[in-house]
Amino acid sequence: MIDFKEKANLIWSVADLLRGDYKQADYGKVILPMTVLRRLDCILEPTKQKVLDALPRVEKLSPAAIDATLNRIAKLNFHNRSQYNFKKLAADPKNIAANLRIILTASPPMPGRSSNISISTIISPAWTIPNQTSSFW
Numbered sequence: 001m002i003d004f005k006e007k008a009n010l011i012w013s014v015a016d017l018l019r020g021d022y023k024q025a026d027y028g029k030v031i032l033p034m035t036v037l038r039r040l041d042c043i044l045e046p047t048k049q050k051v052l053d054a055l056p057r058v059e060k061l062s063p064a065a066i067d068a069t070l071n072r073i074a075k076l077n078f079h080n081r082s083q084y085n086f087k088k089l090a091a092d093p094k095n096i097a098a099n100l101r102i103i104l105t106a107s108p109p110m111p112g113r114s115s116n117i118s119i120s121t122i123i124s125p126a127w128t129i130p131n132q133t134s135s136f137w
Helices: 004-020 025-060 063-074 086-091 093-105 120-127
Strands: none
Touching: 004 025, 025 063, 063 086, 086 093
């Protein structure tokens, strides 16, 4: 298992790759949200395909019933309906910004939040997605 120092070094090496795209003071606006998104991606990975497979079966339900059903399938209080995950994002680097926006907008509201607040409205105001592809993808 990678120890804490190795993980910290990895995070800072990614931050160094962003040096051309972001000011040093803005790293936190990118690193933290991307770390959260990647963690959510890892958590959702085991049930992602089951959620996607269920989409056609639930499309006629109410929005609340869709979310409840997909959450139950994901075995969590949240899910993501996007066809994308981080592996697919990395496989299409020319369209990474647009595809990342699809992930953000395909997320239903977060649990405990009002229905108009989703992952994208919580994370997006704090950071921007660069139009060019960074080499760390």
